[in-house]
Amino acid sequence: MKEKLSIVKIGGNIIEDENALQAFLKLFSNLEGKKILVHGGGKRATHIASKLGIESKMVNGRRITDAETLEVITMVYGGLVNKNVVAKLQALNTNAIGLTGADVNSIQSDKRPVKDIDFGFVGDVKAVAHKSIDKLIQADFTPVFCAITHDGNGQLLNTNADTITSQVAVGMSALYNTSIYYCFELNGVLEDINDKNSVVKHINTKTYQDLLAKGIIADGMLPKLENCFDALRGGVNSINMGNTSMLTQENDNFTTITL
Amino acid sequence: MKEKLSIVKIGGNIIEDENALQAFLKLFSNLEGKKILVHGGGKRATHIASKLGIESKMVNGRRITDAETLEVITMVYGGLVNKNVVAKLQALNTNAIGLTGADVNSIQSDKRPVKDIDFGFVGDVKAVAHKSIDKLIQADFTPVFCAITHDGNGQLLNTNADTITSQVAVGMSALYNTSIYYCFELNGVLEDINDKNSVVKHINTKTYQDLLAKGIIADGMLPKLENCFDALRGGVNSINMGNTSMLTQENDNFTTITL
Incomplete structure (x- = not known):
């Protein structure tokens, strides 16, 4: 029988509330067995973009990721949020490692084709390198993914965190008995x-x-x-x-x- | 005889020049054998801090890392610079993994004690987890470190990239025949x-x-x-x-x- 692997997703509401985040990270650290965390970014990116004078462009209620917005997302999700979560997990004795889909080529995606709307630098997942992710898990590290993937040609891409969660879980199912935990309000x-x-x-x-x-x-x-x-x-x-x-x-x- | 490991450090002058960076990453990708990259951050953090209305505080020519400045450094070094370098290396078939010292608890440091000057959130390296870093290398991943460490209690710390380079090299010398390459002007x-x-x-x-x-x-x-x-x-x-x-x-x- 395959070993159990839990893939836990938290959204921006937890990320943005210092106390809620700390309480969650304790629960996550205490969760037994092998596990992966996926986090969204929340409104912090919008807030920092606005401070930098970058307007958030929405079409039909959906965010357009232009080059400047992608930079902010890479800074906020990939840097600020991800690395602080990793540091807090280390303090809870969970040996975390923060990842985008570019790291160990873990998640490759295609830039979304332009039809009615050009979403910009948004990626649709096409391949999860489950063996590479498993090397990290087998080394007793706990992967912490932010909502960024890459196209394999040097381009980072903004990617929905729920999609990353389900695609990583599907990929890891080749090796594990996988359970997803979508934490929400x-x-x-x-x-x-x-x-x-x-x-x-x-x-x-x-x-x-x-x-x-x-x-x-x-x-x-x-x-x-x-x-x-x-x-x-x-x-x-x-x-x-x-x-x-x-x-x-x-x-x-x-x-x-x-x- | 121990296997060779190259630890290569590049500074802000290369990071900030798109063409120079791409040319360097090609050379780095072609470098044979096991290797680690360490990068500084350059003036981009100062530039973005100033855009965000955060004043760069210098005392005797040395930067003071207050909480706001640390956030910018985490965004720029740990996110923007590190993850773009990783994506570009992936495009060159180098299976890179971007790290701060918090990731896999690779580099722990002590917050610099306040004597004449309070440098703020600056870390002096105290421990390099050479076995954890080696697990990544043994898995055929190429670690890419930015100039951020952590104190083990959840706090990220700004740390000199030259120091990270030499301390990581000293730590890895337990397992490898190490050579440092300091690339500069x-x-x-x-x-x-x-x-x-x-x-x-x-x-x-x-x-x-x-x-x-x-x-x-x-x-x-x-x-x-x-x-x-x-x-x-x-x-x-x-x-x-x-x-x-x-x-x-x-x-x-x-x-x-x-x-």
């Missing part, structure tokens, strides 16, 4: 959006159709869950969604998704 | 500062005394060479100083220092 997928405790504890391919039919999964949750099922079909064992306490044994009130 | 140590071709090709402990007596080594060169002899006494096999073409077989007009 909610306790999980909710039956009733107004009741934060109405968590749907288990979703599989069949019950997913029922939830869709009842209109329980809609809006922003829909693409998230579609991506989850793609990852599961790609070999990921289970996907968990909830608040950070799902990393502990004490909380079982979160959503687990399987095929 | 001059062709080497010069007999006559006005004649750029008057390179002193070999310096050892004995000839060093002669050069000192003749006043050939003075000013900025003096601390550099003192540091070199410290590193050699620490176990480094040889130290080379010159322009980047010393990495090729074609140029033998540079300075080699041995005990």
